[in-house]
């Protein structure tokens with residue numbers, strides 16, 4: 001070890017940049033004065049120079065102190081210190097600094113300066129604290145003036161509209177900035193809060209609240225108090241993105257599904273309940289399914305099995321990032337869902353396995369339940385809940401087609417037998433018509449209900465979907481992703497689902513990969529090979545076959561002579577989804593490619609088309625889909641610019657870090673999905689792995 005290091009580790013550490021305290025300040029002043037006096041005596045300097053220097057110092061420091069707005073007392077002390085030091089130095093130069101009288105008086109001077117500095121510092125600190133307190137009092141005063149104004153306004157309003165005189169005890173402004181709550185005492189004489197509650201619409205109108213905003217009264221801390229929640233910002237109208245906090249959730253803590261009008265999160269508690277999400281085409285139902293899958297992916301004790309006979313589209317974005325172009329698992333990434341069935345056959349295999357799991361759990365966990373003294377299987381990361389999500393599942397249940405009916409029966413069997421054993425369902429429906437809600441099992445077991453209205457009135461029987469809730473009108477939520485939600489824990493009211501885009505789904509898949517549980521031993525055994533092989537590349541070939549749609553032989557049906565929403569069994573697999581040759585997606589992609597071409601000079605020769613671009617919009621273009629973040633697009637541009645040599649995740653992440661704050665892990669996810677989609681080619685292994693854009697890939701010449 002070097003001596004330098006020793007010295008550094010043992011000696012005091014001086015911070016020459018630090019300001020002076022009472023001790024160092026006094027030391028600095030006295031040693032400075034002493035040094036000047038001895039040097040001046042030795043060199044014969046005129047003593048008046050010291051006095052001139054001291055006076056200049058006193059003036060300079062006072063000016064600086066004034067700029068810092070120091071107290072007059074501190075300024076006087078500083079000036080006095082300079083002048084006293086200068087006086088001593090002048091005297092010492094005249095009489096000789098190396099006498100006992102000179103040294104003694106210098107020491108006394110030092111102690112005096114130190115003590116005075118200490119006291120002036122305390123004074124400065126007290127002044128600063130007082131100034132802060134005055135500012136805080138001022139803010140509080142203004143705030144409470146605001147609250148007083150609100151209180152007075154609402155006392156008048158409730159008097160005018162309901163004929164009740166309230167005494168407001170508090171007004172709490174919501175941290176979300178979207179409204180406030182008034183806590184008030186009802187007048188004596190037996191007035192109840194519901195006399196105000198039933199005038200909600202009139203109060204909202206009297207307050208001139210924007211559309212989608214409400215003034216709702218609820219019970220206070222005792223029966224003589226009322227809480228009035230007033231929203232003044234229309235959350236329903238806004239596009240609110242899924243939160244970027246992917247913290248761990250559990251089936252027991254509830255899974256957030258969206259926002260109330262006061263911007264509070266609303267959670268679905270699905271340990272024992274099933275859910276029904278109804279929404280006509282274009283209401284934002286697919287988006288909502290993704291936010292539901294996002295919540296399940298974040299939970300440490302949930303495995304999600306998805307059935308989507310519409311080409312598996314609800315589950316695909318959650319599965320694909322975990323597999324490469326050949327369908328092999330990608331290291332370190334687990335799919336955000338645990339099983340995906342896009343065909344009738346696979347759905348049947350899945351449902352059979354689920355019924356076997358539920359039955360097996362009943363036997364296998366008898367001891368565990370006896371020990372825990374419960375008849376509900378204790379769900380935990382080691383015995384996870386299985387959430388079966390069936391897109392347009394309600395229409396499957398209502399179908400009269402024999403084959404589809406078999407699927408429907410199995411879904412109903414799961415709903416009927418598996419509550420205690422930890423398997424619940426989330427079914428979506430195009431419309432909450434009588435044919436769906438006529439089913440007793442759904443009515444009884446699926447009490448977590450959502451109706452996405454999007455302003456659609458046809459087939460929207462909100463009274464049937466939310467029995468007991470009066471006055472719900474689709475017109476109240478005429479926005480995509482908005483509607484009503486009610487659960488056994490939370491009254492039916494307006495709600496807005498978050499918006500979620502493909503790049504965020506990929507982020508969530510990556511971020512939650514290490515937290516998904518594995519199916520417990522007895523269940524996995526009961527589920528058998530059908531489950532163990534679910535991600536087998538042969539079974540998932542359809543996911544990579546981007547031009548094929550799994551055939552779904554479903555015949556439109558009528559139920560009890562009544563056509564279901566949209567006219568018969570309107571499964572979207574049957575809808576004409578053939579996109580035009582050039583849709584908005586394709587246009588956006590083309591515009592982006594042109595930008596890249598401009599920047600990197602990669603434009604095709606005039607007259608050449610882009611044969612490698614898939615002709616069908618929406619296929620194999622997710623790398624460039626609009627809505628993907630700037631960072632992702634910038635990453636793609638870098639990949640393209642890297643040419644045939646290619647580049648890697650670290651290099652891209654470094655280049656994006658400053659502007660976009662992108663992490664390497666995120667870039668890894670993008671590169672993997674591009675490789676999988678054929679947008680990029682992976683070359684080399686381990687630390688030598690590089691990615692080359694397909695335009696520069698070796699086989700493209």
Ligand SMILES: Nc1ncnc2c1ncn2[C@@H]1O[C@H](COP(=O)(O)OP(=O)(O)OP(=O)(O)O)[C@@H](O)[C@H]1O
Pocket residue numbers: 238239240279280281282283284285286287288480481482496497498499500572
């Ligand atoms: N929560 C939301 N917030 C804002 N806009 C939304 C929300 N959900 C959906 N949208 C908008 O509505 C459009 C349609 O959404 P989505 O595809 O989810 O509807 P859908 O009901 O599933 O329709 P389809 O059955 O035709 O697929 C989206 O492209 C988006 O522009």
